[in-house]
Amino acid sequence: MAFHKSGSLQILMLFQLLSLLIPPVSPLSFNFSGNNSYKPNLSFNGDAYLAGSIVQLTQNQQGANLRSSVGSATYSESVPLWDKDSGTVADFTTNFRFAINGFGQKVSADGLAFFLSPFPFVQDPPTSSGAKLGLFKNNGNITDENKVVAVEFDSYWNPEVGDVSANHVGIDIWSIFSKTQADLNASIRENVQFIASIRYNAVTQNLSVFLSKASDPPRNWSLFYVVDLREFLPENVSVGFSASTGTLYESHSIYSWDFISSNLSSQDLPPSPEPSPTDETFDAKKKSKMKEVALAVCIGILPCGLVLVGSVICYKRACGGxxxxxxxxxxxxxxxxxxxxxxxxxxxxxxxxxxxxxxxxxxxxxxxxxxxxxxxxxxxxxxxxxxxxxxxxxxxxxxxxxxxxxxxxxxxxxxxxxxxxxxxxxxxxxxxxxxxxxxxxxxxxxYMSNKSLDYHLYSEERLLTWPERYEIAFGLASVLLYLHEEWEQCVIHRDVKPSNVMLDSEFKAKLGDFGLARLVDHDSDMQTTVMAGTRGYIAPEYATTGKARKESDVYSFGVVMLEIACGRKSIDLKEKEDKVNLVKWVWELYGKNMCLIAVDKRLRMEFDERQMERFMIIGLYCTHPDYNSRPSIRQVINVLKCNAPLPDPPQKMPVARYIPPMDTSNLIPSSSSSSSSGRYSINSKVPTQI
Missing domain, CATH: 3.30.200.20 (Phosphorylase Kinase; domain 1)
Structure with a gap:
């Protein structure tokens, strides 16, 4: 329908103009590097200091007492983490380069940590030295000051606090007893630079850590933990680093640091939990002042917007249809x-x-x-x-x-x-x-700088870590929920596959290629006798009836989930006969309680086994041959977020209830993609469902 038959254009433009009047919470970013002239806006506590272009967290001067040294460096301003009114939480990513120098000793202690805390951060060196990394009190008491979320890079084994080894990474919440840990099986105190990347995805509530040697990037480790930061941190936080020594000593250096958080106004997030007992961040005077400024902006812009809308309406009428x-x-x-x-x-x-x-x-x-x-x-x-x-x-x-x-x-x-x-x-x-x-x-x-998902799943150039893979799957599920249920019409994509999942600079998933997509009303099926898609991702009922449904996209998504876990193609003719079809192979393993055998060997078991098994079972349920037995994409998201029980698929792969079976000889390429599988279409009469 053309625009001249309704007021759609005027309404669209009016809403766009009025949306400009709503001031968003701006994203925050900063960068500190020894390679630039920027002077960092940092605050130093305890023994921490700036040595040229390097942040030293503990004593490192000649002749100084290196034992029982405690220090921290934080960004001087508060960082908005979440908004109490809307419940939205910011995504953030931080990257930094650090080194721990044990001065050639056989044993040194204790390590350093990146942390988020109430603003401003208050450090108490006398009570937080040694194993407490300058963050937690030696007596174990929890106070407002040490309600900290931290990622520790520990260089000493303290079995009394549950350390798994002398060199490990851990995620700590309000306590030095880590919620999860990863044994590095390598020394981090040889004065060798490491690169750490820490990300928080507000939708998946996934806090992930990626660590690699600067001189040997393929040697890397990863760790993640699902946590709703709203339950443990106030709206505005301090971010920074802390380190400590005890009877044993070492030095802790930060060579570069960048931090970026997302705009709080642009998040698609779950509702806020019950508010935790934290202090109000903004006082009434600041809120009142912000309202005055917003009102002044509205008064100034609104007349201009109305004039522009009126001009376009007049222009539209003059143009004719x-x-x-x-x-x-x-x-x-x-x-x-x-x-x-x-x-x-x-x-x-x-x-x-x-x-x-x-x-x-x-x-x-x-x-x-x-x-x-x-x-x-x-x-x-x-x-x-x-x-x-x-x-x-x-x-x-x-x-x-x-x-x-x-x-x-x-x-x-x-x-x-x-x-x-x-x-x-x-x-x-x-x-x-x-x-x-x-x-x-x-x-x-x-432009997507990290190409497509299939490139990384099937190649050896850049291995995707398990936390990255999990977030990619969740991002893909989120956009399918938007297409299937949250937009004004239901969008059936019809070609969900790894080559159509692009990855941005932070390896976040973005679904593309809507050339086969079709619009239908909600609660309706797409009526068609022309089947199009890619072999290995086409749902059985779609292949046999030519009728696309939301459940057809869910099937394709399930196949992609299994590819993400297993690191291989859905159909691989180079594999042994019983492994050619990924879905059938994983279902057979599931019936024997051996799902993890199919997991990508390149991950080297660096993942939570229970989460991986849960992930694969969800993928199997999405590929159930009977579309009525598949979950909706909303149900998938709830299970991924542990808000719903894990489904229990049949031990044996069910048989599709459609006739006749698809004759692949009738498949003809309709167009192609970057995937070697190709895209196909088929013309056939619609068969009857049993």
């Missing part, structure tokens, strides 16, 4: 015509609403160096994808050039622009723009 038939221009033969959405008012609405921009062909030629082969990122039946750089403003992008020989090219192009341009979720690849000139169809996406 276009024929509705033009809206399906790309569906008709004869090559791409002028895009029906190119009614100026509609394109303006897309751009005002943060939607995709219409690019000129020349802009994209310049961005890709005339589609230089060296800029090519991938190729398939759909066409080619190039890396490009836009210049106004400068931005790296991925540009899909749809092949003129693709039978489904025009339909997929239309589907991408009409569907993904209207969707907003942090786990969706953003469509930046499009172009249809010179008989070319081009789509411009945000």
């Amino acid at each position: 276009m024929k509705e038939e033009e809206e399906m221009a790309l569906e008709k033969g004869g090559g791409p015509k002028k895009f029906s959405y190119s009614e100026e008012e509609e394109e303006m609405a897309l751009e005002i609403g943060g939607g995709p921009k219409k690019f000129s062909y020349s802009e994209l030629v310049i961005a890709t160096g005339d589609f230089d082969e060296e800029a090519k990122l991938g190729e398939g039946g759909f066409g080619k994808v190039y890396k490009g750089v836009l210049h106004d403003p400068e931005q790296e992008v991925a540009i899909k050039r749809i092949s003129r020989d693709s039978k489904q090219g025009k339909k997929e192009y239309t589907s991408e622009v009409t569907i993904i341009s209207r969707l907003r979720h942090r786990n969706l690849v953003q469509l930046i723009g499009y172009c249809h000139e010179r008989n070319d169809l081009l789509l411009v996406y945000e």
